[in-house]
Amino acid sequence: MDSGFKTLTKFALSALLAATVQGVAANAESIAKGKFLIGVGGCNDCHTPGYSESGGRLPQATWLTGNGVGFKGPWGTSYPQNLRSSAAKMSAEEWIQMARRPMLPPMPAPAIATMSDSDLIAMYDFIKSLGAAEGEAPHALPPGVEPATPYIDFVPKNL
Numbered sequence: 001m002d003s004g005f006k007t008l009t010k011f012a013l014s015a016l017l018a019a020t021v022q023g024v025a026a027n028a029e030s031i032a033k034g035k036f037l038i039g040v041g042g043c044n045d046c047h048t049p050g051y052s053e054s055g056g057r058l059p060q061a062t063w064l065t066g067n068g069v070g071f072k073g074p075w076g077t078s079y080p081q082n083l084r085s086s087a088a089k090m091s092a093e094e095w096i097q098m099a100r101r102p103m104l105p106p107m108p109a110p111a112i113a114t115m116s117d118s119d120l121i122a123m124y125d126f127i128k129s130l131g132a133a134e135g136e137a138p139h140a141l142p143p144g145v146e147p148a149t150p151y152i153d154f155v156p157k158n159l
């Protein structure tokens, strides 16, 4: 091997290593930021069964796995989806697009639609780091259809 080539190879390898180390660090930072945003966003309250009732003391392994208890209101019945299986199937770009589309109440869609790309990617990185989780929440039902699952009645009374 001629020495010019050796130097070039060494240079390329150390550049690659630096980029990888930087990539891992950036990802760890993004994952930590995503965990923080999921915490302050209250996402587990709906997307993790029993989370709110437990006072937030459920292990991370149970987080964001979706909820089979629906929210029934004038919009029909909506179910907090399994965000871990959603993230596992999507690229970061697809995740951003999904997070900004209209969603049924009581999903705080207008709130997450105001988050920056890097905020949404951080949440995606954190959710992906939890790994995919088995199980799907049911699909939303249109108004007038009685759900076969348990549900919370979100119809205002005594207006």
Ligand code: HEC
Residues within 6 Å of the ligand: 037, 038, 041, 042, 043, 044, 045, 046, 047, 071, 078, 079, 080, 081, 082, 083, 086, 098, 099, 102, 103, 104, 105, 106, 107, 108, 112, 123, 140
């Ligand atoms: C008050 C309950 C509630 C809270 C809090 C909540 N969600 Fe949701 N989320 C829902 C419901 C219900 C749906 C289903 C909406 C629909 O069917 O259009 C949903 C759907 C979603 C979806 C679409 C998933 C898919 O695969 O279609 C994403 C992404 C999402 N939520 C992210 C979040 C994030 C991130 C947070 C925290 C910032 C959060 N949610 C907080 C109830 C909630």
